Amino acid sequence: MFNLVKTAVLMAAITALFMAIGAVLGGRQGMAIALVVALGMNFFSYWFSDKLVLRMYNAREVDASSAPAFYRMVAELAERAGLPMPRVYLIDENAPNAFATGRNPANAAVAATTGILRVLSERELRGVMAHELAHVKHRDILISTISATMAGAISMLANFAMFFGGRDSEGRPTNPFASIAVMLLAPLAASLIQMAISRAREFEADRGGAEISGDPAALASALEKIHAHAQRGRPLGATERHPETAQMMIMNPLSGGGLRGLFSTHPSTEERVEKLMRMARAGVAV
Template sequence: MLKGGQIKTAALLGLMSGILVLGGYWATGTEQGALIGLLLAAVTSFGSWFYSDKAALAAYQAQPVTREQAPELYDIVADLAKKADLPMPKLAVVPTQTPNAFATGRNPNHAAVAVTQGIMQILDKNELAGVIAHELTHIKNRDTLTQAVAGTLGGAVTFLGRMLTFGAMYGPVNRDDRQGGNPLGVLVLVILAPISASLIQMAISRTREFSADRGSAEITGNPLALASALQKLESIGKQIPMNGNPAFEPVLIINPFSGGGIQSLFRTHPSTEERVRKLQEIAQQQQNYSSFAVN
């Protein structure tokens, strides 16, 4: 059965696909435009599904490592994967001092966890375990695929807008004997659709981050370790930016450059303060449950 967050995510992805289909129809005034939007949504979703385990690793130049190369890190991941009832993912290290981590892959059997050199230097073993458990939860919930699909759909919305804008202005006469398509459709695709797609993509990302934080707490039994890690990552991450394709920012465990106010709508992640507060609440719940069980 789908949980509330999964239902919300599925609805948001459906809405983004709908923007592609309706935008194509409005821009051209014909069913052909809708079919173009539908085809583009299908092709981009399939492409992101199949290549998601390679694209993010390549974007951050992550290098695969073996147990011989990083025994302590490998053993932490292996132990947590076993607790999460997951196959051992591929393991990679990103050659940067920026402290961060991410997971990628189309399903648990084709997944990878990547950590930066910087994160291994600033976190203790419990904090690093909390971060890795967070990433393993993304794999278990198939959030890695969801984010890849959302990102490519968002890019497809922008691409379709540019492509059909040209066709709407200079294309053939449509069935109503008018040159080009619906001006409102052009406006939607050029301005409103990309903004809407970005808002939807960010909303999906924020929803999945809360779920992964809770999953980390369940796997490790130590939500405060992840809370401590997040605070360190935000503090140091602001000082050492992480270079890479901005399209992959949602897969990172933290993005310290998100703003507040109206900019919070475009956050790829919830605020660290809010995430820490929720993790502290989970720790309190675990403590209350333990006290009740003893009594």
């Protein structure tokens, strides 16, 4: 129930941002058009955003024949979690990362880069995929996929407002400073919504993933390795092209120190590792 409320709040907030941009672009008429577009985007996001995100990453679906060890691992973890078998995808990228998507557990998909399969041990990879299945179990995946799709659309609209300006309800040009403010503040507001939802969600998925795999120390070790690769500047190409999808990953490949780290959609790796190691010391065992 709580996740349904979060999804409704997210959709309402994104719709309000669309309407604000519409008002700058075309006054009351622009606001009405933006409302219709936002409702259409929400419908599209609910049914098709998972396919869109997987296409952004050129993810290829694998099965027991094409990736037997990885597929069996996901199947075993899904059974432990009491979940239907998700679709399984690989992304041909060197940067180690993974994410889950879909509108519900019955229509879920998990994806991992080929880089993460090379970098992590089998235990660590189990921890990562258990984390992603925890997102599925907690029904986070719809929220993250919708927010990624809608945040990208808001950034595009904001840029349109900047370059083409806006009109009021009488058809007169609006104050150019209003267009600049929309260009700067609308994507920031969308990012803040994503950040507020995503940070708490990652802690819960870490906890849930540790319980599913029975090995919190392995997930902690995996996070440290992924973080080390990200700090060495190993880019994830599709995330750089579509930064709004970064919050879907097990670790934000675009986050950094200073202000950029402050606005990251993920908690600090140190804090996540510390919580997982507390679980390990408390006796969660394989």
